[in-house]
Amino acid sequence: MKVWIDTNVIIDVLEERKGFADISWKVWELCRTTKIIGYISALSVPNIVYIMRKELNPKKTRDLVDNLSLLFDISELSRRDIIFAANMMTHDLEDAIQMVQAERCGAEYIVTRNIKDFAGSAVRAVTPDEFIGIYESET
Secondary structure, eight states: OEEEEOHHHHHHHHTTOTTTHHHHHHHHHHHHTTSSEEEEETTHHHHHHHHTGGGOOHHHHHHHHHHHHHHSEEEOOOHHHHHHHHHTTOSOHHHHHHHHHHHHHTOSEEEOSOGGGGTTOSSEEEOHHHHHHHHHHHO
16 A cells, blocks of 8 residues: 655654654554555655754754655655646645645555645545554455
């Protein structure tokens, strides 16, 4: 099963966000154990580093990128993705880019805490809780 992992799910685990980290970790664990294929956007990586910049130095940044690339398939961002996303006419270009990339990679779900931001997506958006329920019912 291929799933698209939204940046907020990644940040939940990395920053140990109270109330979110545990369930997001379960999604990570499915990717780590190769029970699912988790995709993230190449755009997410610098966004994550930017959000965590106060906690990172060059070595920690390299280690973070290495770990993300081991856990997740990092989807390259293309000119086509950006143009298609801009033509979606949504309020958030980054979310639109993720919708386009999720569809392009053949993801069955977008796992996110912000379902409403993916309302125009061809790929169904679900919360980490919902995804774990779906995964457990299918296996």
